[in-house]
Amino acid sequence: QKEVEQDPGPLSVPEGAIVSLNCTYSNSAFQYFMWYRQYSRKGPELLMYTYSSGNKEDGRFTAQVDKSSKYISLFIRDSQPSDSATYLCAMNKGGYQKVTFGTGTKLQVIP
Amino acid sequence: DVKVTQSSRYLVKRTGEKVFLECVQDMDHENMFWYRQDPGLGLRLIYFSYDVKMKEKGDIPEGYSVSREKKERFSLILESASTNQTSMYLCASSPLGRSTTYEQYFGPGTRLTVT
Numbered sequence: 009q010k011e012v013e014q015d016p017g018p019l020s021v022p023e024g025a026i027v028s029l030n031c032t033y034s035n036s037a038f039q040y041f042m043w044y045r046q047y048s049r050k051g052p053e054l055l056m057y058t059y060s061s062g063n064k065e066d067g068r069f070t071a072q073v074d075k076s077s078k079y080i081s082l083f084i085r086d087s088q089p090s091d092s093a094t095y096l097c098a099m100n101k102g103g104y105q106k107v108t109f110g111t112g113t114k115l116q117v118i119p
Numbered sequence: 120d121v122k123v124t125q126s127s128r129y130l131v132k133r134t135g136e137k138v139f140l141e142c143v144q145d146m147d148h149e150n151m152f153w154y155r156q157d158p159g160l161g162l163r164l165i166y167f168s169y170d171v172k173m174k175e176k177g178d179i180p181e182g183y184s185v186s187r188e189k190k191e192r193f194s195l196i197l198e199s200a201s202t203n204q205t206s207m208y209l210c211a212s213s214p215l216g217r218s219t220t221y222e223q224y225f226g227p228g229t230r231l232t233v234t
Contacts, residue, residue, distance in 0.1 A: 040221040051209050051225030096162070100221055106177060107221055111161035
């Protein structure tokens with residue numbers, strides 16, 4: 009069983025829709041939770057990170073962490089065609105610990 | 120703006136060749152990483168380095184080695200390339216030392232094909 013599970017999609021939504029992307033994990037020692045966005049033929053870029061449980065909002069993006077359920081989510085409001093990309097969840101235990109990535113969910117926002 | 124550059128976008132090598140992938144970052148980051156990215160497997164850590172001349176094995180170091188002689192440069196070496204090393208290779212860097220390995224900045228990647 010992988011430490012981090014993520015549905016690969018693809019997920020196809022109309023422009024303006026609310027998008028929900030999710031990951032589950034098995035290691036309760038994870039403390040930092042991140043979302044990266046990767047456009048085609050580019051490297052991933054950090055979108056947001058959250059420490060421990062709770063919500064964090066940045067513009068149209070909201071990250072949620074539920075440590076009791078070992079479940080994290082990224083919500084995108086008013087989705088735009090420019091949001092079309094692969095979204096990778098990632099997490100680590102803090103300190104010098106390595107980051108463990110999900111396999112990514114491919115999102116397509118249709119105009 | 121943080122910039123991480125990789126020496127090649129596309130590379131084709133023959134089985135048995137020694138392959139060098141170079142990565143340079145311009146933001147004075149202490150931490151540097153090498154990953155490979157494969158469909159269905161995601162990003163897997165090969166090696167990382169927290170300081171010059173320092174290296175640590177990641178999850179899949181077999182068949183690879185690294186070199187970090189200068190702070191800004193981290194090289195990945197395939198000693199004898201094999202077809203199962205055909206992949207997208209991504210370099211990343213992160214600032215400070217202990218607490219911010221989560222904030223990684225990635226290069227554009229090198230798509231390596233070994234024939």
